[in-house]
Amino acid sequence: MSMLAHDGTAMLGRQLQRIRNTPGLLILTQTMPITMLLFFGYVFGSALAMPGEEYRSFLVPGLLVATAANGIMTGMFQAAQDVHRGVTDRLRTLPINRAAVPLGQSVADVMVTAAGMVPFLLVGLAVGWRVEKSPLQAVGALGLLLLFRFATTWIGIFLGLLTRSEEAAGQLGGATFILPLLSNAYIPTEGLPGWLRTLAEWNPISAVTTALRDLFGNAPVPEGAAWPVAHPIAGSLMWCAVLLAVFAPLAVRRYAHGEG
Amino acid sequence: MTSTYAVLSEGLEKRFGEVHALRGLDLAVAPGTVCGILGSNGAGKTTAVRLLTTLLRPDAGSARVAGHDLVREPEAVRRAIAVTGQYASVDGDLTGRQNLRLFARLHRVRGPAERAAELLDRFGLTESADRPASTYSGGMRRRLDLAASLIRRPEILFLDEPTTGLDPASRNLIWDAVRDLTADGTTVLLTTQYLEEADQLAHDIALVAKGRVAHTGSPSQLKALIGAHVEIVVADADVLAKAAGVLDQLTGAEPSFDHVRNSVGAVTRDTTLTLPRLVRELDAAGVPLLDASIRPPTLDDVFLRLTKEVAA
Numbered sequence: 001m002s003m004l005a006h007d008g009t010a011m012l013g014r015q016l017q018r019i020r021n022t023p024g025l026l027i028l029t030q031t032m033p034i035t036m037l038l039f040f041g042y043v044f045g046s047a048l049a050m051p052g053e054e055y056r057s058f059l060v061p062g063l064l065v066a067t068a069a070n071g072i073m074t075g076m077f078q079a080a081q082d083v084h085r086g087v088t089d090r091l092r093t094l095p096i097n098r099a100a101v102p103l104g105q106s107v108a109d110v111m112v113t114a115a116g117m118v119p120f121l122l123v124g125l126a127v128g129w130r131v132e133k134s135p136l137q138a139v140g141a142l143g144l145l146l147l148f149r150f151a152t153t154w155i156g157i158f159l160g161l162l163t164r165s166e167e168a169a170g171q172l173g174g175a176t177f178i179l180p181l182l183s184n185a186y187i188p189t190e191g192l193p194g195w196l197r198t199l200a201e202w203n204p205i206s207a208v209t210t211a212l213r214d215l216f217g218n219a220p221v222p223e224g225a226a227w228p229v230a231h232p233i234a235g236s237l238m239w240c241a242v243l244l245a246v247f248a249p250l251a252v253r254r255y256a257h258g259e260g
Numbered sequence: 261m262t263s264t265y266a267v268l269s270e271g272l273e274k275r276f277g278e279v280h281a282l283r284g285l286d287l288a289v290a291p292g293t294v295c296g297i298l299g300s301n302g303a304g305k306t307t308a309v310r311l312l313t314t315l316l317r318p319d320a321g322s323a324r325v326a327g328h329d330l331v332r333e334p335e336a337v338r339r340a341i342a343v344t345g346q347y348a349s350v351d352g353d354l355t356g357r358q359n360l361r362l363f364a365r366l367h368r369v370r371g372p373a374e375r376a377a378e379l380l381d382r383f384g385l386t387e388s389a390d391r392p393a394s395t396y397s398g399g400m401r402r403r404l405d406l407a408a409s410l411i412r413r414p415e416i417l418f419l420d421e422p423t424t425g426l427d428p429a430s431r432n433l434i435w436d437a438v439r440d441l442t443a444d445g446t447t448v449l450l451t452t453q454y455l456e457e458a459d460q461l462a463h464d465i466a467l468v469a470k471g472r473v474a475h476t477g478s479p480s481q482l483k484a485l486i487g488a489h490v491e492i493v494v495a496d497a498d499v500l501a502k503a504a505g506v507l508d509q510l511t512g513a514e515p516s517f518d519h520v521r522n523s524v525g526a527v528t529r530d531t532t533l534t535l536p537r538l539v540r541e542l543d544a545a546g547v548p549l550l551d552a553s554i555r556p557p558t559l560d561d562v563f564l565r566l567t568k569e570v571a572a
């Protein structure tokens with residue numbers, strides 16, 4: 001265990017160093033949700049039944065969660081890049097804990113996500129979003145968000161080690177853009193036709209988004225929703241636990257075995 | 261039972277779908293020696309290295325590396341080895357120094373910063389130490405790669421084509437590093453396309469062809485397999501047949517004629533045939549000799565001949 005902590009910390013340090021050396025990509029990924037907040041908030045906001053400011057408050061938690069779900073793409077890209085550059089092979093010949101490399105990557109990713117939330121939330125405050133409940137609940141909301149990011153990154157790491165291709169990661173990045181569209185991140189699900197509503201509400205993004213809106217006090221838990229959305233905090237924890245229980249062991253195994 | 265070999269493999273096999281990359285690789289490397297693995301492109305050299313360094317799992321066969329079973333005790337194997345693969349494996353987003361510090365930390369070296377500085381200096385990278393490794397030239401990356409493998413002195417070092425694409429100065433730097441390591445007792449297994457490299461560094465050579473070891477031996481043993489090339493140049497064409505007769509007596513090998521140069525040649529594995537003896541015999545037979553030579557084979561001759569034999 002102390003071995004895992006030592007090696008994991010070294011790998012974490014490496015990820016943070018990488019980001020410091022090449023900040024361009026980070027800046028790009030951080031400006032994306034801000035652009036979407038302004039664009040969706042003012043363009044869609046004016047076309048929806050909801051008043052603009054109310055929609056923007058509704059949108060801030062949605063975009064936070066949609067951005068967290070990008071952990072699939074980021075995790076996949078970084079893992080595939082390391083495989084492609086031979087870094088994974090070198091690490092695999094070292095006598096280090098088999099979980100240290102993916103763990104270091106995922107923890108670094110969560111830390112970067114946490115830092116990236118700050119400018120986004122400042123813009124959110126500027127366009128009318130507020131924490132309506134207690135600071136403790138707000139902290140809980142952010143904790144849940146980071147836990148969700150942690151889980152999605154492990155999905156990405158597994159897929160990156162599986163496909164071993166940066167191009168595939170890029171392609172899938174486009175596909176993950178769809179995921180929040182099939183959830184309540186940008187629009188309420190109440191208006192959707194029955195089967196689509198069920199599908200959207202069983203999307204993990206919906207449970208986490210609803211939990212955030214509830215904990216920040218931006219919007220009430222919708223009536224008559226599927227279980228994970230009707231019980232958003234329990235639902236979010238359930239989703240994170242399931243995703244981690246499935247993908248973390250798969251990723252570590254894949255890392256340990258390599259291509260065969 | 262502990263093995264007396266640093267690397268000992270028996271019948272290692274590896275398939276990639278249709279491709280049978282290794283078809284029973286038997287290898288024995290004595291501790292403290294340099295073993296050169298020679299083979300043409302696609303012979304299976306990299307696959308062998310990847311298997312022996314725990315990066316791939318064999319489909320059949322077994323191997324002990326530093327006395328540990330490759331499949332059952334991969335952790336123990338990893339503690340004993342260091343690897344520099346055929347393609348660069350350092351993190352291009354990190355600087356040279358950051359790369360070495362990271363690996364020093366993972367190896368639990370006390371004073372990782374000092375160790376990194378020491379290696380950067382040794383491999384002539386101090387000036388570029390604080391640039392991202394992605395901006396390094398191919399040769400610089402290669403040197404950084406080797407430096408990363410020498411953070412701590414490994415029991416066994418695997419080098420897959422360590423000097424491909426390097427300039428002579430960088431190549432000498434790496435050769436010196438290999439010699440220093442073996443002087444300290446490290447076993448080195450290196451693959452190479454450069455026969456001169458094997459000749460310079462290797463105590464033993466394993467010639468790999470089609471996923472098997474086709475020949476093993478020291479460089480001089482392998483050269484002896486081929487034999488030396490004897491050539492006689494005479495003054496006029498009439499005595500060529502007479503010269504060939506002497507040569508036949510001495511070597512028992514089929515002579516080959518070059519009528520343009522008035523020369524006759526043959527290949528011999530007889531190491532007692534020296535130039536003075538050759539000249540004496542020809543003189544005694546009354547052959548008007550212009551020139552005579554016995555050229556030892558190069559490893560290139562060995563390589564081309566033996567790989568051709570396997571292909572046939």
Ligand SMILES: Nc1ncnc2c1ncn2[C@@H]1O[C@H](COP(=O)(O)OP(=O)(O)OP(=O)(O)O)[C@@H](O)[C@H]1O
Pocket residue numbers: 259276277279280281299300301302303304305306307308346
């Ligand atoms: N991951 C892989 N998937 C499919 N085939 C592979 C893989 N790795 C190697 N091969 C095949 O196995 C054979 C041996 O390859 P290997 O890389 O071991 O050769 P090599 O001797 O190192 O060649 P080179 O001198 O070109 O580096 C080749 O036919 C190669 O195409």
Ligand SMILES: [Mg+2]
Pocket residue numbers: 305306307346420
């Ligand atoms: Mg190779």
